[in-house]
Amino acid sequence: MHIKPEIRILGIDDSSLHNERVMIVGALFRGGNWLDGVLRCEITRDGIDATDTIVSMVKQSKHFNQIRVLMLDGVTYAGFNIVDINAVYKRTDIPCIVVMRNYPDFERIHAALEHLPDTEMRWELIRRSGEIYRITVHEGENPIYIQHCGIDHNDAKEIVIMSAIHSNIPEPLRAAHLIATGIVCGESTGRA
Amino acid sequence: MHIKPEIRILGIDDSSLHNERVMIVGALFRGGNWLDGVLRCEITRDGIDATDTIVSMVKQSKHFNQIRVLMLDGVTYAGFNIVDINAVYKRTDIPCIVVMRNYPDFERIHAALEHLPDTEMRWELIRRSGEIYRITVHEGENPIYIQHCGIDHNDAKEIVIMSAIHSNIPEPLRAAHLIATGIVCGESTGRA
Numbered sequence: 001m002h003i004k005p006e007i008r009i010l011g012i013d014d015s016s017l018h019n020e021r022v023m024i025v026g027a028l029f030r031g032g033n034w035l036d037g038v039l040r041c042e043i044t045r046d047g048i049d050a051t052d053t054i055v056s057m058v059k060q061s062k063h064f065n066q067i068r069v070l071m072l073d074g075v076t077y078a079g080f081n082i083v084d085i086n087a088v089y090k091r092t093d094i095p096c097i098v099v100m101r102n103y104p105d106f107e108r109i110h111a112a113l114e115h116l117p118d119t120e121m122r123w124e125l126i127r128r129s130g131e132i133y134r135i136t137v138h139e140g141e142n143p144i145y146i147q148h149c150g151i152d153h154n155d156a157k158e159i160v161i162m163s164a165i166h167s168n169i170p171e172p173l174r175a176a177h178l179i180a181t182g183i184v185c186g187e188s189t190g191r192a
Numbered sequence: 193m194h195i196k197p198e199i200r201i202l203g204i205d206d207s208s209l210h211n212e213r214v215m216i217v218g219a220l221f222r223g224g225n226w227l228d229g230v231l232r233c234e235i236t237r238d239g240i241d242a243t244d245t246i247v248s249m250v251k252q253s254k255h256f257n258q259i260r261v262l263m264l265d266g267v268t269y270a271g272f273n274i275v276d277i278n279a280v281y282k283r284t285d286i287p288c289i290v291v292m293r294n295y296p297d298f299e300r301i302h303a304a305l306e307h308l309p310d311t312e313m314r315w316e317l318i319r320r321s322g323e324i325y326r327i328t329v330h331e332g333e334n335p336i337y338i339q340h341c342g343i344d345h346n347d348a349k350e351i352v353i354m355s356a357i358h359s360n361i362p363e364p365l366r367a368a369h370l371i372a373t374g375i376v377c378g379e380s381t382g383r384a
Contacts, residue, residue: 025375036370037379040374175227178228182217183217183232183375186232
């Protein structure tokens with residue numbers, strides 16, 4: 001894959017759990033530098049509509065044909081509404097990279113899923129989201145963890161490192177987080 | 193004024209007029225490059241609460257002490273809810289720069305104000321927002337127009353040009369516009 005410095009990346013994050021309906025924000029970037037558009041949709045807290053809703057948001061965007069990579073902040077959104085990254089890739093034809101600050105605590109996740117309907121289906125989606133790789137974005141800083149689908153590992157790693165300009169988190173995800181929390185809470189919170 | 197490349201600038205824009213209450217978004221940037229935070233408040237369509245609400249949003253922010261410049265997209269928000277930039281500067285002690293793509297059509301504005309209560313008060317705020325300067329951001333592109341308060345003209349011009357990296361509009365304002373329209377409409381619209 002030839003990776004241009006201005007590759008279009010859509011970073012997708014959720015806001016905090018204020019309501020039954022949780023806002024999802026897509027921040028469209030050119031590489032790590034340039035905010036080019038903002039998308040918004042809503043999903044249900046602990047629901048099962050994250051995959052369908054994110055696919056619709058992406059496909060309905062006027063930028064759909066330019067987006068080369070989707071970046072997700074983990075695969076559990078709005079509580080335990082799981083994103084099926086294989087389905088997202090299959091239905092949009094856009095590779096997905098999942099970025100996590102920490103290695104997931106699968107024991108805790110499984111225990112939490114037991115309090116929700118569709119426990120096995122959710123667990124299966126989490127397990128199917130693929131191998132988890134530890135990568136160092138900047139020497140001397142904390143590593144992050146990634147999963148991917150529809151893209152070669154070295155390409156995924158290169159895109160993550162190239163777009164993580166101001167911290168160890170790629171800018172499209174850092175901006176999506178600031179926007180989602182800022183809009184819902186009145187002021188953005190945490191992270192970098 | 194010594195202008196660092198990472199000077200903290202809060203760009204403030206409104207969203208489209210879907211409701212009586214209109215969302216205002218503040219995009220906090222370091223220079224023209226780095227989104228550092230997002231603020232959100234609401235004002236009333238054609239109301240008179242823009243000045244008070246923006247002052248509160250700025251003063252309540254955890255970033256208040258770092259913000260060196262406020263950038264506004266004109267002085268009429270949410271229809272004809274006028275921002276009194278002299279009052280904003282006086283109450284926050286932060287200089288204001290107003291950026292406009294076109295020279296304001298004062299005849300049209302005055303005619304519109306006549307359909308609203310407090311016509312003279314609104315008109316007075318518009319007239320008091322100061323001299324309008326035409327500036328060329330990038331050679332060969334359309335000029336823009338600025339007003340300012342609490343800051344030397346050359347400093348204001350330098351900050352505008354320095355932060356207008358991807359178009360003739362400073363990035364803090366371009367991002368605030370993308371965020372406000374993207375969140376309210378589902379996808380951001382227009383501009384650069």
